[in-house]
Amino acid sequence: MTTNSSISTAAKVENGVNVTALLAAREALEKAPEAAQFKWRATCQWLNGTHSRSTIGKFFGLGTEQSRDKTFAVEADHPKIFAAEDNAPTPVELVLSGLASCLTAGVAAIAQRRGIQLHSVKASLEADMDIQGILGIDDEVRNGFGAIRIHFEIGADASEDDIKALVAQSQKRSAVFDIITNPTNVFVTVN
Amino acid sequence: MKFATTIIIGAGQSGLAMSRHLTDRSIDHVVLERGEVANSWLTERWDSLRLLTPNWQSRLPGYAYAGDDPDGFMTMPEVVQFLQRYAELALAPVMTGICVTRVRQANGGYELSTTQGAWRCRKLVIASGACNLASIPSLGAALPAQMTSITPLQYRRPDLLAEGGVMIVGASASGMQLAREIQASGRRVVLSVGEHVRLPRTYRGRDTQWWMDAIGAMDVRYDSIEDIERARRLPSLQLIGTPERATVDLNSLRKAGVELVGRLVDLRDDKAQFSGSLANHCALADLKMNRLLASIDGWVSVNTFEQRFPPPERYEPTNVGSDTKLSLDLVAAGIDTVIWATGYRPDYSWLDVPVFDRKGRIRHDGGVVSAPGMYVMGLPFMRRRKSSFIDGAGDDAADLAAHLNQSLTRAAA
Secondary structure (H helix, E strand, O other): OHHHHHHHHHHHOOOOOOHHHHHHHHHHHHHOHHHHOOEOOOEEEEEEOOEEEEEEOOEEEOOEEEOOOOOEEEEEOOOHHHOOOOOOOOHHHHHHHHHHHHHHHHHHHHHHHOOOOEEEEEEEEEEEOOOOOOOOOOOOOOOOOOEEEEEEEEEEOOOHHHHHHHHHHHHHOOHHHHHHHOOOOOOOOOO | OEEEEEEEEOOOHHHHHHHHHHHHOOOOEEEEOOOOOOHHHHHOOOOOOEOOOOHHHOEEOOEEOOOOOOOOOOEHHHHHHHHHHHHHHOOOOEEOOOOEEEEEEEOOEEEEEEOOEEEEEEEEEEOOOOOOEEOOOHHHHHOOOOOEEEOOOOOOOHHHOOOOEEEEEOOOHHHHHHHHHHHHOOOOEEEEOOOOEEOOOEEOOEEHHHHHHHOOHHHOEHHHOOOHHHHHHOOOEEOOOOOOOOOOOHHHHHHOOOEEEOOEEEEEOOEEEEOOOHHHHHHHHHHHHHHHHHHHHHHHHHOOOHHHOOOOOOOOOOOOOOOOOOEEEOOOOOEEEEEEOOOEEOOOOOEOOOOEOOOOOEOEEOOEEOOOOEEEOOOOOOOEOOOOOHHHHHHHHHHHHHHHHHHHHHHHO
């Protein structure tokens, strides 16, 4: 009964998200939590100065190594006012981009699940940083962001509160939002 | 070894309601109670606590509140008296001071070891409560050694706390109430807020519980909603029972001086770290509250009851400010006590029957446990949304007593 009605709503609404497949995956993983253990990877190669290129390809999940059709390259650098060549965005801008993409994907998936047709989603992000931290001028200033502000402009066939609820739920289920708002242990080895 | 066809473990509202239904069906049974009738209400609650449901909603099979303050909230001694009087009137076969130490399957039924000898039964009803143990997150182990760590099950009143400030972890019913009274006692209170459910005490002239009851929300069945596991995990409503019918919310606590921080995510070297997700947790709760209020308004207008109630209203969005702390040196901040208001769970350490899922919860279908002839009662959203409420014990007991009776009859035929 419930399944039928959610499929029929999903058929009307097309955000390009295969919710049926996602729900089936969720159900399967509930029964086999060990298959839910994923490992994400990236390798990064120094090019020159502050310019580097990361390569992203294989990952581990569903109990096995997963390969994909292609590998991706993401470059990072720093702007000229940092005496760099500005070949690519800064790593902190990539973090903002990661956060925005994660939340935006969540908005689309949740909208599909809730039977809400999206027309447009635009997230604008701004983060504060006191660079006295990274420059080592003041030890009391942290290196990272002081705060991040995100503004969503969403066009959708839904009430204002329903749209707000999409964005709130997206934050609740976002990996990058969690990574940014909560501490994570980081282990580094060399050679 | 003594025998009863059915043994009920626990003489709280659930056990007594079940006893009443078994008596009505002439099913021979006993209720084994580790302490007194209403033992948890008597011994495991803080001094100022009142029920979170109004007096009129204290309804049990064949019994209801009959006092002159139907909209008030019972104190704990009043709850105890209410349930003890029910046990007397219903002539419930309660044996007090008997603690069940082990239950195992035997001869098509169950064998119970107790502090007063062994018992045998064909049917077993577990009505020992949903809140026997306080859940403390594992990071609690890293608390600085000089800090007192307690749970709401041990808390009694502010003046019994150590001298200094208090950090309360968890902002559901327990955490909110403790923050309110400990702050009022003049101490520094830091409240760590994760996912929560915000609701006003009263809305359009009626108690929130009255609305939930009227619109049918309390009667929603476990098998009619899509994600029952999620519904069962929902934190308790941010409510308090006071003679003034006060609303307690994060805005009012903040105004009173309680410092709001995000979910506690790490403890290390005296330092607590909090999640930066506080604003979103509050946004989620505000939206959820407004959806419930909208469904109440919808019910009023569908039934054309507008004349009977004051007009709709909406409440100030939760404002946590923009300077929320992400970390706090507990020692330097003078915090002497941490209270873990991070939820409760049942204690099944005595239940030696393989009925548990990987999280240690009893596997059951609306209270019918996966082991033959075993029933459980009083768990959150077990059979209906009201299953863990005093008002929910009666309907669940009626259903489960019917199931139990049928299986006895089938066995006899």
